[in-house]
Amino acid sequence: MRPVYTDMGAKDTRSGFGAALLELGEKDERIVALSADLMSSVKMEAFAKRFPERFFQCGVAEANMIGVAAGLATTGFIPFVGTFANFATGRVYDQIRQSICYSGKNVKIAASHAGLTLGEDGATHQMLEDIGLMRGLPGMTILSPCDYHQTRLATLAAAEWEGPVYLRFGRPPVPTFTPPEDPSFQIGKLQVLLEGRDGVIFATGHLVWHALQASYALEAQGLSIAVVNVHTLKPIDEEGVVEWLERSPVIVTAEEHQMYNGLGDIISFISTKFCPRFIERVAVRDTFGESGKPEELLQKYGLTAAHIISAVERALEHQL
Template sequence: MAEKIATREAYGKALAKLGKVNEKVVVLDADLSKSTKTSEFEKAFPNRFFNMGIAEQNLMGTAAGFAAAGKIPFASTFAMFATGRAFEIIRNSICYPKLNVKICATHAGITVGEDGASHQALEDLACMRAIPNMVVINPADAVSAEQAIFAIAEYHGPVYVRLGRAAVPVIYDANSFRFEIGKGIELCPGKDAAIIATGIMVAEALQAREMLEKEGIEARVIDIHTLKPIDKEIIIKAARETGAIVTAEEHNILGGLGSAVAEVLVENSPVPMKRVGTRDTFGESGKPNELMIKYGLTAAHIVEAVKEVRKLK
C-alpha cells in the first residue's frame, strides 16, 4: 500500500475512459470541475460536458432531464452540497421516478481538512442511504473507484458515489480486482473479530489488523464498498464465525456503515459490536491526519475497539 492516489483523481480518469466507450455518458458539474476532476472529461468531450454554475439544485434537476432523455448523466460537486443543498431534488426528481443519474460527490468526510466543518460531509451516506431506489457506494481506493464508475454506468438507476479529496493508499491490484455492486470483499481472514470498513477506513483497518496480529489477535478485514444494497451474507458470516464486529467509517456513526451493519446483525445474528467513526459531531479546520487522530479515525482507534468488543464475547 505504498502508492497513494485520491479517489477523486481516479474518478476523473475513469470518466475520460468511459466517455470513449459509451457515447450516452454526459457529465455535469457545479463550477468545481478542477476540484472534482470532471475537467478530465471536459477536455476530452467538451460537447458532452455542462457546467451548471454554483446551482446544485439545477445541477441535479438537469441531470434528471438528461436521464429522462436516455443519456447517462454523471453529476458532480462537493458531497456537502450534493447531498445537502440538493437533497429534495435528488429525492423527488431522481429517486422517486428512479432515473438513471449517477451522483459522484467528492471532498467527503473529515479529510477535506482545512476547508472545515461547513465542507466536511459526515452525514452524506446516511442521507443517501435513506432514500428509496438509491444505490450507495464508497470505494476504498483508486482501483476500486475507477471500476465502480464503469460498474454504475452499466447499472440502470440512481447511484451515489462518495469520493475523497486526500490521497489514500492503493489497496487493490488493478489486474485482478473486480468491483461488483452489492458484494463486500474479505481482504484478510480472522477468527477473533471482524473489522468491517468502508472508504478510506479500509486502509486503516488493514493497518489495525497488522497491529493486532503482533498481539496474537486474528482480525478479519472486510471492505463494504456498497452500503446499499449491503452484502448481508458476508456480514452474517463474519458475525457467526468471529463473534465480534467493529465497523470503521469516515462518517458519523449514526446512519452510515455502523448503522447499516447493526441493522443486519440485530435481525440475523446479534453479536457484540463497536462503531468507529465521528461521534455525532461536526468537524473543524485542520490537517487531515491530525483530524483523523482527534476524531478517532485511525488504526489505533480500531485496535482499541477490537480489544473492547472481544471482552463482550
C-alpha cells in the same frame, strides 16, 4: 499466509473517478457530465476538454444541476453529476428524492471531498451525514470505494449499473493498495481483504486502509482479525454480513462518517434482524469536524488504525 497489502503510492480517490469518467466518455456516447463550478476539484476537467458537447457547466447551482441531469437521463443519457459531498446530498436532498429516485432516473451522483479528510476547509465542507441521507432513499445505490483503483472501478461499474448511484470519494492522497483490475470488486458484494478467526472489521472508504493496518498490528499480538471492505453500502450484501457476524467473536465497524445512519447502523440493522451481536463502532461521535490536516483530524476524531485497535480490544473485553 495472509496477503500483505502495501501502498503502491498515494493517490487521491477523486482522480480515480476522473480517470474512469474519461474512459467512459471514450467508450459510451451516452455518458454526459455536469459540474457545479468544481470541475477541476472533482477531476472532471479531462472529460470536459475531450467531450465539450457532453459536458455541462452548471455554476454554483446544484439544485438545477440535479434536475438537468434527471432530464438528460430521461432521454437516455447516463449523467454523472460532480460536486462536493455536502452539496451533492444535503443541499439537494429533495431534488434527488423527487427528480431522481422517485422518478427512477439513471443518474450517477459523484461526491468528492467526503468526510473529515478534506481537511483545512473545515466543518462546513466536511460531509459526515451523506451515507445516511442517501441510504433512506428507495432505489438509491451507495458506493464507497477505498482507494484510487477501486474508485475507478466503482465509477466504471456505476455506469453499467441501472438506476441512481451515489458514489462517495475523497480529496487527499491516500494509499493505493488494490489492483487496477480487480474481479473481486462487484457492486453489492462484500470484499474480503483479510480473513480472520478472532474477529472482523467492517470498513468502508478511506478507513479500509486503516483497518488493514489495525489488523496487521493485532496479528503481532496473536489475534487474527478479518478486514471486510463494504464498498457497497446499499444494497448491502446481507447474506455476506450475516455470515461474518455468525463466525466472528468480535465485530467492529469503521467509517469516516457520523456514527449515526452509516456503516455501523447498516451492520447493526442486519445484526438485530438475524444475529444479535455486540458491535463496536469507529465513527465520528455526533459532532462536527474542524480545520486541520487530514491525519490530524483522523487522530483527533478517533478514526485511525490505533482507534480501530482500541475498538477491537473493547469488543474483546465485552466478550469476556
